[in-house]
Amino acid sequence: MGIIDTEALLNEEEKLLVRSIREFVKKEIEPIVDEYEAKKKFPIHLMPKMGELGIFGAMFPEEYGGTNYGVTAEMLIIEEIARAAGGIAATVLVQVLSLLPIFKYGSEKQKREYLIPGIKGEKVGAVAVTEPNCGSDVAGIETRAIFKGDKLxxxxxxxxxxxxxFANFFTVAVRTGPPEPKRHLGISYVIVDKDTPGLNIERTLDKLGWHTSETAELSFSDVEIPKENIIGKEGHGFYYIMDVFNHEHLFVGAQSVGMARACLEQAVEYSLTRKAWGKPIAEFQAVSHKIADMWTQLLAARTLLYYAGRLTDAGVDAVKEMAAAKYFAGEMVNKVCYDAIEIFGGLGYMMECPVQRYYRDARVQTIGGGTSEIQKNIISRRLLKRKGEG
Incomplete structure (x- = not known):
C-alpha cells in the first residue's frame, strides 16, 4: 500500500483497472517522462496503446468500443497517469472531454467518425472553447459561424x-445566433477537422508546466464545415459545454490528486533518508507536522473528489460537489507541492529534482478548467438559490 490506500472502497473491476493502469504507467510512461519533458512534446506514439488499454473509453458503452465502467473509473485512470506526468494526464482528459459531447448529444454518423476512433486512440480530439478575450465567460465568445446554404x-x-x-479534430464553441436577449442561447458546438481550409495553428505556446502536453492558439478564417457537424441542436451548445466543464472539474481534480500523491511520496522518502544534526529530518517536528498536514489535505481532497464521482455515476445532480472537488484539489496540490520543495530544501529548487516539475505543473490547477473563484461561484449559487428559482 502506498501513502494512501487507493484501492480502498473500490470494486474488483476498479481494482483490476487501477493495477493495469499503474503497470502501464510504470512500463510506458515513467521511463520517457524526462525525455519528453525536455522536448516539450507529448509522446504521441502512446495514443493507440492507451486506446487499446481502454484509457479513453471508461465512460462510454461497449458498442462504441468503451468499457462502460463510469466516470469514477476515468478519474482513477487520470489520477494514476498524473502521478507520473501531469502533462500526459492533461492530454488524456482533454481527449475524453472532446468525445463526451459527441457521445451524449451527437449523431450516429459523428459517433462512427469521431467517437469510435477517438476511444481507440486513432484520432485525437481537442476542446476549442477559450478565446483571447473570453475564458470563464463562455457566453461571451466572439467566434462566429454564419449559415451559408448547407454549410457553416x-x-x-x-x-x-x-x-x-497534433489533434485530428476540434470540438469548437461558435456563436450562431444573436447575443440578445440571452447571450448563451446563441451558441452552438461544432466539429472541425484539422485539415479544413482556413483553420490554422497560429503559434504553439510555451508553458510554465505541463511540458508533456502541447498547447496552441488557433485561428478560423472563412472555415467552411457542413451543417451536419453541429453537435446536437443548433443554439444549445452552451448547455453541452457546461456538461463538459462539469466533468472537467472531476478530471482536473483527479489530476491534482495524482500529482500531489507523487510529491508527498517523494517528500516522505526523502525525509526518512536525509540527515541533519545526526538524524533523519523526519524526526524533526517541523518536518513531520508538515508531512501530516500534506497527507491530511491530500486525503480530504481525494475523498471529496471520489464522493463527487460516485454521485455523478449514480445519476445525482452533483454540480456543486464537482466544483468543490476541483476547487479543493487545486488548492491542495499547490500547497502540497510547495511544502514538498520546502522539505527537499535546496535540492528541491534544482531542475534535477522531480518535485520541481510537479510544483510547476500544479500552478495551473487553480486556473485551467475553471478558476478557484469560478468554482466558488458555482457552489455558492447552488447553495444560496432561493426557493422557487429554476
Missing amino acids: VINGSKMFITNAP
Missing part, C-alpha cells in the same frame, strides 16, 4: 487549446 462559415480565434498541435 466560421471566423474567429481560440486560445490555450490543449492537444491542438
Whole structure:
C-alpha cells in the first residue's frame, strides 16, 4: 500500500483497472517522462496503446468500443497517469472531454467518425472553447459561424487549446445566433477537422508546466464545415459545454490528486533518508507536522473528489460537489507541492529534482478548467438559490 490506500472502497473491476493502469504507467510512461519533458512534446506514439488499454473509453458503452465502467473509473485512470506526468494526464482528459459531447448529444454518423476512433486512440480530439478575450465567460465568445446554404462559415480565434498541435479534430464553441436577449442561447458546438481550409495553428505556446502536453492558439478564417457537424441542436451548445466543464472539474481534480500523491511520496522518502544534526529530518517536528498536514489535505481532497464521482455515476445532480472537488484539489496540490520543495530544501529548487516539475505543473490547477473563484461561484449559487428559482 502506498501513502494512501487507493484501492480502498473500490470494486474488483476498479481494482483490476487501477493495477493495469499503474503497470502501464510504470512500463510506458515513467521511463520517457524526462525525455519528453525536455522536448516539450507529448509522446504521441502512446495514443493507440492507451486506446487499446481502454484509457479513453471508461465512460462510454461497449458498442462504441468503451468499457462502460463510469466516470469514477476515468478519474482513477487520470489520477494514476498524473502521478507520473501531469502533462500526459492533461492530454488524456482533454481527449475524453472532446468525445463526451459527441457521445451524449451527437449523431450516429459523428459517433462512427469521431467517437469510435477517438476511444481507440486513432484520432485525437481537442476542446476549442477559450478565446483571447473570453475564458470563464463562455457566453461571451466572439467566434462566429454564419449559415451559408448547407454549410457553416466560421471566423474567429481560440486560445490555450490543449492537444491542438497534433489533434485530428476540434470540438469548437461558435456563436450562431444573436447575443440578445440571452447571450448563451446563441451558441452552438461544432466539429472541425484539422485539415479544413482556413483553420490554422497560429503559434504553439510555451508553458510554465505541463511540458508533456502541447498547447496552441488557433485561428478560423472563412472555415467552411457542413451543417451536419453541429453537435446536437443548433443554439444549445452552451448547455453541452457546461456538461463538459462539469466533468472537467472531476478530471482536473483527479489530476491534482495524482500529482500531489507523487510529491508527498517523494517528500516522505526523502525525509526518512536525509540527515541533519545526526538524524533523519523526519524526526524533526517541523518536518513531520508538515508531512501530516500534506497527507491530511491530500486525503480530504481525494475523498471529496471520489464522493463527487460516485454521485455523478449514480445519476445525482452533483454540480456543486464537482466544483468543490476541483476547487479543493487545486488548492491542495499547490500547497502540497510547495511544502514538498520546502522539505527537499535546496535540492528541491534544482531542475534535477522531480518535485520541481510537479510544483510547476500544479500552478495551473487553480486556473485551467475553471478558476478557484469560478468554482466558488458555482457552489455558492447552488447553495444560496432561493426557493422557487429554476
